[in-house]
Amino acid sequence: MTGADELRRRRQNEAVRIRTALNRQRGEQRANTKGGEGTVAFVEERKCIGCDQCTIVCDDDAIELYHVAMKSPLMSVESNRKARVLRDPCTGCRLCVLACPTDAITMIDR
Ligand code: SF4
Numbered sequence: 503m504t505g506a507d508e509l510r511r512r513r514q515n516e517a518v519r520i521r522t523a524l525n526r527q528r529g530e531q532r533a534n535t536k537g538g539e540g541t542v543a544f545v546e547e548r549k550c551i552g553c554d555q556c557t558i559v560c561d562d563d564a565i566e567l568y569h570v571a572m573k574s575p576l577m578s579v580e581s582n583r584k585a586r587v588l589r590d591p592c593t594g595c596r597l598c599v600l601a602c603p604t605d606a607i608t609m610i611d612r
């Protein structure tokens with residue numbers, strides 16, 4: 503029968519395996535995402551869920567949230583937040599692209 507120590511060991515190994523896989527995935531995404539001075543982030547409103555992750559990682563205060571009317575008839579929430587990028591302060595660092603859970607942000611040419 504599997505004991506508590508064995509379960510703990512398996513759990514730790516699995517955590518290391520998942521962390522390694524995620525880090526590799528992030529590294530590949532970072533390498534494949536263009537960035538730099540000639541680029542600016544762009545938010546596709548349809549995909550944005552207003553989760554605030556991009557504003558947290560943006561060191562340049564280049565993202566702001568605004569409210570839109572809630573379109574879903576299934577939820578009794580009157581408004582929802584969306585993110586938008588302020589072009590001038592955006593440095594093209596790509597951090598928001600990596601942080602966005604819904605892939606709503608892409609880097610475009612300035
Ligand atoms: S690319 Fe960098 S500076 Fe521009 S909005 Fe995203 S996190 Fe902010």
Ligand code: SF4
Pocket residue numbers: 545549550551552553554555556557584585601602603604605606607
């Ligand atoms: S991280 Fe993505 S989904 Fe979340 S507020 Fe920013 S653009 Fe929207």
